[in-house]
Amino acid sequence: MNLLFDKWLPVEAPEGEVTTIAPVDLPGSPFLRVAHARADYSALATELLIDIFQTLCAPASRLQCSEYVSQKKQPTPDQFEGLRAAFELVGDGPRFMQVAPFETKSASPASALFFEAPGANTVKLNKDLFVSRDAVSSLCLQCTPVALYQVQSHARMGGQGYCVGPRALSALAAIIEGATLWETVCLNLLPVGWFDSQTGLEGENAPSILDSFPWTNPKVSLREKVEKPLGEFGRFGVLWWTPLALHLHVTDNRDGKVCSGCGEIHPEHIESLSWKATASKLAGAIKHPRTGWRPDANKGVGRAIEVPNDGFSFEHWQALTIGARLEDSLPAWGQLNWHQAEKVRLRAFGFAMNQNSPVAWFDEVTPILVPHDPANRDALKTSAGELVTAAQKAVAALKASLFRDPKKGIDNPELPLVTSPTQAGQMLWDELGRAITTILRSITDTPITIDAATDFRRSACASALKIFDRVTVDYGDNAQVSRGVLSRRVNLSKKLNPKK
Structure with a gap:
């Protein structure tokens, strides 16, 4: 043969x-x-x-x-x-x-x-x-x-x-x-x-x-x-x-x-x-x-x-x-x-x-993202570093909001427990990754602007809250459980939008 x-x-x-x-x-x-x-x-x-x-x-x-x-x-x-x-x-x-x-x-x-x-x-x-x-x-x-x-x-x-x-x-x-x-x-x-x-x-x-x-x-x-x-x-x-x-x-x-x-x-x-x-x-x-x-x-x-x-x-x-x-x-x-x-x-x-x-x-x-030249690559790295850091914070905050917290009594079986916080984090990574790619493709030889970075962080916050709502939607029938979900959502929003 x-x-x-x-x-x-x-x-x-x-x-x-x-x-x-x-x-x-x-x-x-x-x-x-x-x-x-x-x-x-x-x-x-x-x-x-x-x-x-x-x-x-x-x-x-x-x-x-x-x-x-x-x-x-x-x-x-x-x-x-x-x-x-x-x-x-x-x-x-x-x-x-x-x-x-x-x-x-x-x-x-x-x-x-x-x-x-x-x-x-x-x-x-x-x-x-x-x-x-x-x-x-x-x-x-x-x-x-x-x-x-x-x-x-x-x-x-x-x-x-x-x-x-x-x-x-x-x-x-x-x-x-x-x-x-x-x-x-x-x-x-x-x-x-x-x-x-x-x-x-x-x-x-x-x-x-x-x-x-x-x-x-x-x-x-x-x-x-x-x-x-x-x-x-x-x-x-x-x-x-x-x-x-x-x-x-x-x-x-x-x-x-x-x-x-x-x-x-x-x-x-x-x-x-x-x-x-x-x-x-x-x-x-x-x-x-x-x-x-x-x-x-x-x-x-x-x-x-x-x-x-x-x-x-x-x-x-x-x-x-x-x-x-x-x-x-x-x-x-x-x-x-x-x-x-x-x-x-x-x-x-x-x-x-x-x-x-x-x-x-x-x-x-x-x-695929292909650098034009060393100057373009440096601009891409600087921008990607800033965007990826923001994305990492959003993913970490989302996952943390979905885990049990024994110190606050969340171990009660009646309170919400999402079985796959890691999967929810991967969903957010996938969505933010596509957004980062789109932003980086528009860069030439200068990093992204402050306004563009701020818009991305807001978008990451909105995406994290949407995914949180999606994976906790089945926990709204019980009043006590619903209050627990709402409390976690409020804390997630505060982590993603800290006051100056």
């Missing part, structure tokens, strides 16, 4: 139907998005497509990026043929994101390719209480490419000897999302100059394109204990680094097992694989182009923005779009102009981790 030429990718057509295509059929097509049965696989397959076309037909300039979007320029058949050898999923030659066969004491189950499946130590200690070891037992060949991409490109720490990739742990991935899947891919392509600046490779100094893939690079052995400079993997090596030594065991699905990824039955599947820690790692600090970075004053390199355990908030959006410094913003934003930014969206996703175990999958779509 070849991942470029064979049909394995589920996509949604404009009419709403889901069909399966090969990536070679994607350029210029009207398909809207990847439509996998698993939400995380839909996002990850989109990322995989971006990496494929970034390597296949990297634009030489921003102009060529626009030509791909407008379909004035398309990848050629020869370009696809040049990558065929790197995208064979099974067979006797090089395999996609795998190493050559090797002996191990025992094979690992297919569940090793699923983030949510219990690890070997968890199973050994019989602690797989929430996700059973038997819940993930089979993986079809159509789901396998995304599963491989997930464990390799989003590799998490797995004990001594496992060297994570350029993202490290639970880094938040972010892409630009357009009207169609092909537009989404094109909007995230970066000119070759960005990769040249990362690797120091230019023009004829760049190795063969197949050197970008560790599994087709003759110089690389993932079981060789040595640091590998990124230059050995060509321009696009940062996209394809494989920190785990894996080899899949493909067998006939004679028992008709259902795939744990898509829920369908296929003639061939994966039930086991060889899994071994790789001793190699990339030398130096490499930034992945779809990960936002926060600068570190002590180390100088910085760290990736991680998936938040408590949900995606406006602060994360601000960090991804405006950035602490213009050069730390996601590089794909630099290819957008303001006209494009108004039509596309930011999609941020990833697994939140707790002690290296995934606890939740986050996948958020929001508007």
Whole structure:
């Protein structure tokens, strides 16, 4: 099965139907998005497509990026043929994101390719209480490419000897999302100059394109204990680094097992694989182009923005779009102009981790804000800081007004108790976030005015009171309860509008 030429990718057509295509059929097509049965696989397959076309037909300039979007320029058949050898999923030659066969004491189950499946130590200690070891037992060949991409490109720490990739742990991935899947891919392509600046490779100094893939690079052995400079993997090596030594065991699905990824039955599947820690790692600090970075004053390199355990908030959006410094913003934003930014969206996703175990999958779509230049970015940051602070105060006051207060006797079961103050706070965050985005888009090189900031605070107060009324509307039948609600509403209004 070849991942470029064979049909394995589920996509949604404009009419709403889901069909399966090969990536070679994607350029210029009207398909809207990847439509996998698993939400995380839909996002990850989109990322995989971006990496494929970034390597296949990297634009030489921003102009060529626009030509791909407008379909004035398309990848050629020869370009696809040049990558065929790197995208064979099974067979006797090089395999996609795998190493050559090797002996191990025992094979690992297919569940090793699923983030949510219990690890070997968890199973050994019989602690797989929430996700059973038997819940993930089979993986079809159509789901396998995304599963491989997930464990390799989003590799998490797995004990001594496992060297994570350029993202490290639970880094938040972010892409630009357009009207169609092909537009989404094109909007995230970066000119070759960005990769040249990362690797120091230019023009004829760049190795063969197949050197970008560790599994087709003759110089690389993932079981060789040595640091590998990124230059050995060509321009696009940062996209394809494989920190785990894996080899899949493909067998006939004679028992008709259902795939744990898509829920369908296929003639061939994966039930086991060889899994071994790789001793190699990339030398130096490499930034992945779809990960936002926060600068570190002590180390100088910085760290990736991680998936938040408590949900995606406006602060994360601000960090991804405006950035602490213009050069730390996601590089794909630099290819957008303001006209494009108004039509596309930011999609941020990833697994939140707790002690290296995934606890939740986050996948958020929001508007995009792109700074024009350093002066515009400074004005945006100043304004956003003021607006976000006001929004935070409104959210905190709303949540506090909805919690029980034992000191004031609110523990009485007859008095109001809202079961989800946090959800009410998120509703307010969503509403205020949209308002902040609208305000920031009108800023040039000077921060917002005092009057505009005052109007926003008044709007935040009104929104908080409306949401308070909405979530307490069922408590008005009992007179005592109604008085308690009214008292809380008055206190909320005072907190939001303190007297000078």
